[in-house]
Amino acid sequence: MRLVFAGTPAVAIPSLRLLAQRHDVVAVITREDAPLGRKRVLTPSPVAAAAADLGIETVRANRLGEEATERVAALAPDLGVIVAYGGLVREPLLSTPRLGWVNLHFSLLPRWRGAAPVQHAVIAGDAETGAAVFQLVPALDAGAVFAELRRPIGADETSGEVLEALAVSGAALLTDTVDALAAGTAVARPQEGEPTAAPKLTIEDARLDLGRPVEEVYAQLRGVTPEPGAFVLLDGERFKLLEARPAGEATALPPGRVELREKRVLVGTGTAPLELRTVQPAGKKAMAAADWWRGTGGEAVLA
Numbered sequence: 001m002r003l004v005f006a007g008t009p010a011v012a013i014p015s016l017r018l019l020a021q022r023h024d025v026v027a028v029i030t031r032e033d034a035p036l037g038r039k040r041v042l043t044p045s046p047v048a049a050a051a052a053d054l055g056i057e058t059v060r061a062n063r064l065g066e067e068a069t070e071r072v073a074a075l076a077p078d079l080g081v082i083v084a085y086g087g088l089v090r091e092p093l094l095s096t097p098r099l100g101w102v103n104l105h106f107s108l109l110p111r112w113r114g115a116a117p118v119q120h121a122v123i124a125g126d127a128e129t130g131a132a133v134f135q136l137v138p139a140l141d142a143g144a145v146f147a148e149l150r151r152p153i154g155a156d157e158t159s160g161e162v163l164e165a166l167a168v169s170g171a172a173l174l175t176d177t178v179d180a181l182a183a184g185t186a187v188a189r190p191q192e193g194e195p196t197a198a199p200k201l202t203i204e205d206a207r208l209d210l211g212r213p214v215e216e217v218y219a220q221l222r223g224v225t226p227e228p229g230a231f232v233l234l235d236g237e238r239f240k241l242l243e244a245r246p247a248g249e250a251t252a253l254p255p256g257r258v259e260l261r262e263k264r265v266l267v268g269t270g271t272a273p274l275e276l277r278t279v280q281p282a283g284k285k286a287m288a289a290a291d292w293w294r295g296t297g298g299e300a301v302l303a
Contacts, residue, residue, distance in 0.1 A: 001078040001182045002026050004097060005056075006064075010046040011163055012083035014171035015104055019081065020054050022175060023182070026075045029059045029068060031086055062087065069093040079181060081174065082136065086115075089136055099181060101136035104174040106166045107198065108148060109134060110191040113141035114198035118166065119159040121198075123223030125215070128152050129162060131170035133177040135188055142195075144188035146177045156245070158225040203228050210255040210302060214246050214269040232256070232302040237282035239302060247273040258293070258300045265289040267302055 005016055006029040019025055028051040033042040044052070051058045061068045064087055072080070073096050080101035082089060089101055107117035108130045114120075121129040130150040135143035149169055153162055180186035206228040208217055221230040221244060230241045253259060253268025258276075260266075266273040276289035293300070 001099075001178065002076065003178070004029065004072050004075060004077040004080045006030070006080065006082040006085040006089070007047045008045045008086045009084050011106075011167040012047050012085075013050045014167045015081070015083045015174050016047060016050055017054070018171045018175045019178060020056070023178060025054070025056050026077060027057045027059055027072070029061060029064070029072075029085065032060045032062050064089055064093050069096060072096050079178065080136075081178065083170075083174070088140075090138065094136060094138065102133055102146065102174070102177060102181070103136050103141070103143070104170050105132050105134065105141055106130075106163060106170060108132065108150065109141060109145055110193050110195035112198040113195050115200040117198040118163045119198070119201055119223045120196075121223075122153060122157070122159045122162065123220050125219045126153055129166070131166050131173055133174050134191075142191065144190050146180070146186050146188045147173050149173050156222070158222045160226045201228055206230055208232050208241065210267065210274075211270045213271045214274055215271075217269050217274060218244070218246050234281065234300065234302055239282065240280040240286075241276060241278075242280055242286055243276075243278035245275050245277065247275040250275075256302045258296075258302060260290075260293055260298070263290070265293045 001023050003019060003023050003025045004027050005025050007016060008031045030045045030047045033044050036043040048058050059068060059071055069092055077097040079099045080097040082101055083104045109132045112120050118129060128150055130148055132145050132148040134145045137143040177186060201224060206224040208220055208230055221241060224230050231238045247266050250266055250273045253266060253273050255268045255270055257268045265276045267276055278286055279289050279292050280286045
């Protein structure tokens, strides 16, 4: 079939590449080049770079308005496919492709509708997650589901690791669904169950509350890794926790108090301590927690 593909981050690339092997992707829609790094250099999105490698026409748009609709209509696509584009598809664009649009979403719908489903699943302590391919409708992530897959969430997996795995398995699920749509054999079922919301995370969502139980602190840390990035405050400045683990049977510490025990840097939570492994103080590079601790003179409190 003739496809229009909409996506922006790296997680969408496996789907784009696999679809391009089996169908005619006539255009890619992605968000506009964005300033990155300290020098704020305008940089194409990962999907834009992948489309260039594949020789596919790219439409850069932060909003899918009249201009984008006209460009898509001129291509006469059979189907629109969206994977983590970062914006809503509304009418008349929603009805422009002959078969409408399908969306690969990284959750078991209707649980975790929204922009950050994997992050919210990890933060909530869900035992499993997955991916779903559904028919796009005006309501957010509410369309009938063609196919889904399930996978457990590992006890130490970050949202970034889970999302990276789902990007690959989800690409196969999506492509099989598009194949079925092309063959006229695809069947969708309405979503069942109570929806939960997964809005985009803010930087405040990444601040850890060390007064909570260690299991909840660790789930939040994993859920916001790598983005927005877990942090606490040290002397009023952001102190990033890049890697940490529950400290097992270690004796409890007051929340936020840091101590060195048996060559391990531990910080207290509301229950058992958390072992700090890799940290990044404000204005410095990432470093081993033990190296940071030696530079403190043996005294620090995180808040």
